[in-house]
Amino acid sequence: MKKEKREKKELVNMRKTVEGELLRKVTVNIGLERIDIQKEIIVEVLLNSRVMSLVKSSEFTRKQRSKLKKIERPIYVRNVNRTFNKEEPIEHTVKFNIYYQEYRERMEIDVIGGQKWNVILEIP
Numbered sequence: 001m002k003k004e005k006r007e008k009k010e011l012v013n014m015r016k017t018v019e020g021e022l023l024r025k026v027t028v029n030i031g032l033e034r035i036d037i038q039k040e041i042i043v044e045v046l047l048n049s050r051v052m053s054l055v056k057s058s059e060f061t062r063k064q065r066s067k068l069k070k071i072e073r074p075i076y077v078r079n080v081n082r083t084f085n086k087e088e089p090i091e092h093t094v095k096f097n098i099y100y101q102e103y104r105e106r107m108e109i110d111v112i113g114g115q116k117w118n119v120i121l122e123i124p
Contacts, residue, residue: 031099032119035106036067040099045119054098056109058087060118061094068092068111077112087113 026047033040041064061068074089093108109119 028100028121030119030121031097033097033099034064034066035095035097040097043119045121046117047123048120054107054109054122055090055112055115055120056094057115057118058111058113061092061111066094066096066111068094069108075110085112085114 027044028047029042029044031040032043056066070092071090074091076089077085090110090112092111094111095106095108097104097106
C-alpha cells in the first residue's frame, strides 16, 4: 500500500513539474534545406505534442527569404498554451527538405506568426 501511495505521489509531482513548466523545453537540431536554392541550415526546433503539424515562424521565414505558397483557406490556430493565436491565421506554407540523422523528408511547413520559436515540430 505504501509503495502505491509513493508511486502515485511521484506521478503527481512529475505532472506538476511538467505543468509548472519546470521542464522548460525539449529541443533537437535538424537540417532544413531550401528547395529553391538548395541551401541547408541547421535549426533548433521545439518538440511539442500539442501542435498539429510542423510550423515555422513568419519572422524566421522572412529572414530566410523563403518562397511562400498560398494555401486555399486560412487556418485559424491555437498557440501551444491553447489560447488563440493573435497574429494572422496560417495562409502560407514553405517547402523544405528536412534532415535528422538518417531521416530525410520533403515537407510543406505551415508559416505562423507570433511564435518565439523558429520551428516547432509535432511529436505524437
